[in-house]
Amino acid sequence: MVLELVGIRKSVGTEPWLHPMDLTLRESDVTVLLGATRAGKTSLMRIMAGLDAPSAGRVLADGKDVTGVPVRQRNIAMVYQQFINYPSMTVAQNIASPLRLRGERDVADKVVAMARALHIEDYLDRLPAELSGGQQQRVALARALIKDAPLMLLDEPLVNLDYKLREELREELGTMFAQQRATVVYATTEPGEALMLGGHVAVMDRGELLQYGPTLEVFERPASLRVARAFSDPPMNLLSAQVHAGCIQVGGVGELALPLETVPAAAMHGPVSLGLRATDLALEPQAHDCHVAGVVQLAEISGSFTYVHVQTAAGDLIAQVPGVRHHALGQAITVHFSSRRAFVFGADDALLWAPPRLGG
Incomplete structure (x- = not known):
């Protein structure tokens, strides 16, 4: 039908x-x-x-x-x-x-x-x-x-x-x-x-x-950001950022060199939001090129994952990491991520840039 x-x-x-x-x-x-x-x-x-x-x-x-x-x-x-x-x-x-x-x-x-x-x-x-x-x-x-x-x-x-x-x-x-x-x-x-x-x-x-x-x-x-948040569980992490001279600057993280050639020129300056899914955050460096320091606010175990809530200078983050992890409240911790897994949303919440497709 x-x-x-x-x-x-x-x-x-x-x-x-x-x-x-x-x-x-x-x-x-x-x-x-x-x-x-x-x-x-x-x-x-x-x-x-x-x-x-x-x-x-x-x-x-x-x-x-x-x-x-x-x-x-x-x-x-x-x-x-x-x-x-x-x-x-x-x-x-x-x-x-x-x-x-x-x-x-x-x-x-x-x-x-x-x-x-x-x-x-x-x-x-x-x-x-x-x-x-x-x-x-x-x-x-x-x-x-x-x-x-x-x-x-x-x-x-x-x-x-x-x-x-x-x-x-x-x-x-x-x-x-x-x-x-x-x-x-x-x-x-x-x-x-x-x-x-x-x-x-x-x-x-x-x-x-x-x-x-x-x-x-x-x-x-x-x-849009509303779609991304609805399609992320837990909701997508958001960091405030600025686009300047073709680079994205994030407080506490530094500059992210993303290939923004496809972004409209009108959006190539001013405030943007950086979106990161909880599954794309890690607590070890691995192959990630970005990191931000913070302190643990909460660590909750659910099934085979641990959800670690971290307060950082760039904003509050939730990392979904495999296995059972124990973290003390207030513990200093570093969250790592790849700039290539970050979404960029404009001031109007419309998508400006998305990570390469999975498997692509």
Whole structure:
């Protein structure tokens, strides 16, 4: 299905929930709606589904205007953050329900195959109330996936699952989506999830559509500082800098010799912001050509990484370093980075320069 949003806008009273936007989803591909909580992702998906009507604009499905057509009259599949299952049906009956409504054959075999894919084959004879929250969410996912609808909408479907299962299902869902013909819309707050699913990404913030394009392309060349921060977890580090005589000068760091030949002449002087992702900062010199001294404000261990918060003369930084690292509060420390991994944003927050593409 080709889904087009034309001039879509949504207001509740005098408060704008979605600012005017146009968006054409790639057919039979995954589009990730990426943004923080209250970015407008759920509001946009409800309009796509026909659960809510836009305040202005049209929704086109394969060229047909379906604005205002209720969800029950559309062939779509949906999964929400909060699982929705039929409480009086077993897991097998829940998963089978879309197929039985269509009168399909070999329902039992298809149900078992889908249950295996989502690791719930041992629970097929149980009622939803006998399952954990994560297991119930997987039942809801199975029922949506087995429907094989031309449009599938998933609103943070893995948010209630434990970390290990989320990691497993992200990879498996990507494979399932590739095997199906559906146009998939997947909302998430996690940049890593968007990168893992691939496809295309629509970056949203406070009801605005900031950028849409191939996921890796948007990650590597964010159109603005707002996009870069939304597509970085933790948020992109920012250092205040000045462009002078073709060089970028950063307090506490010195001059960065970046190839700025492609930057418009009007932007070749005055204040800019230097953006550095946490994964591009290190606590050892290695092959890096820049460094800045600071003191440790906080060191927090998360999974297989340590996030070290450092106060420097150039600004506060967060470095994501592999392994478990122990740093005392107030400890003197030096943060290293490569100038070739720095983003440069102008006074208007527009991207002026981006690092070379990964692998390029």
